[in-house]
Amino acid sequence: MINLHEISKKKIILLPHNNPDGDALGSSLALFFYFKKLRNKVSIISPTTYSKSFQWIPGVKEIIIFSETKKNSIQKKINESDYIFLIDCNNVSRIGELKESFFSSKAKKGLIDHHPFPMNCDFMFYDTTVPSTSMMVFRFISYMNNLEKLDKDIATCLYIGLMTDTGYFRYPSVTSESHFIAGKLIEKGINIPLIYNHLQEKYNENKLRLLSIALKRIKIIPNHRTAYTFINALDLQRYPYKKGDTDGITNYGLGIKNIVFSAFFFEERETFPIKISFRSKGDFDVNLFSRKYFGGGGHKNAAGGILNKSLYESIEYFLSIINNYK
Numbered sequence: 001m002i003n004l005h006e007i008s009k010k011k012i013i014l015l016p017h018n019n020p021d022g023d024a025l026g027s028s029l030a031l032f033f034y035f036k037k038l039r040n041k042v043s044i045i046s047p048t049t050y051s052k053s054f055q056w057i058p059g060v061k062e063i064i065i066f067s068e069t070k071k072n073s074i075q076k077k078i079n080e081s082d083y084i085f086l087i088d089c090n091n092v093s094r095i096g097e098l099k100e101s102f103f104s105s106k107a108k109k110g111l112i113d114h115h116p117f118p119m120n121c122d123f124m125f126y127d128t129t130v131p132s133t134s135m136m137v138f139r140f141i142s143y144m145n146n147l148e149k150l151d152k153d154i155a156t157c158l159y160i161g162l163m164t165d166t167g168y169f170r171y172p173s174v175t176s177e178s179h180f181i182a183g184k185l186i187e188k189g190i191n192i193p194l195i196y197n198h199l200q201e202k203y204n205e206n207k208l209r210l211l212s213i214a215l216k217r218i219k220i221i222p223n224h225r226t227a228y229t230f231i232n233a234l235d236l237q238r239y240p241y242k243k244g245d246t247d248g249i250t251n252y253g254l255g256i257k258n259i260v261f262s263a264f265f266f267e268e269r270e271t272f273p274i275k276i277s278f279r280s281k282g283d284f285d286v287n288l289f290s291r292k293y294f295g296g297g298g299h300k301n302a303a304g305g306i307l308n309k310s311l312y313e314s315i316e317y318f319l320s321i322i323n324n325y326k
């Protein structure tokens, strides 16, 4: 066990899960500031780096990126630590190579999280019904009777975790407690428009151009409640794309009223194959559809496929299937 009241003047390591998201970063950074206020020495070691959209978060530059740092210095830090906490991380399988150091260190191990099936630690503070670990961090600070230590930086970090893990307060997991905590964070003077502005998806020009071409081309088949569109190799010559720039195009078709099935054909090169992505709403299973006709698969409402035909032939093939589909 860890006696919470002894957490002062100690060496603490916080380990968020790999590819840390807004909740993993926000929760870790909030605890980083909080434990520092209790006069501890605190380090956050992230197994891998984080997305550029998080580069502005208070304290984020202090995070040590394991994959980009000399292993000896990290090993030393971990060996000398008194406490190691997994944050927004239920299992060492999500911290990559840090796993070995985690087990070899004599530090007491703790976990603050909301994922199901947390691994056994000396100290466990988790609830799988809350939508974000940042809520657990708020509860943790409250449980330690230290809410007066919440400041604007801590509140900003917790709010980022809360808003990103709740899909901006839209998911079914959102409770009155989520909003109660958000309210307490707002009282600390956080700048909500600034946070949203930073986290909003940013388009580069070519990505926006390609999206506009795809939107212009959307065809609707009302009888089959289907929409589809495409991007060809010529478009990509005009607007060179980076990987990921065409992500999300398929979703736009589904935004049309009464459409339940959307397809996007992508001619990455002038040669084959054509990549197709499918999205659906409700019962229409695009995983089965793609497996059966497009040699692909995925999930019920999001799947991909591939065809060794030209773009034109691929679309013809798709339309012939759609027209004969129940």
Ligand SMILES: [Mn+2]
Pocket: 023, 024, 088, 114, 131, 132, 133, 165
């Ligand atoms: Mn989370």
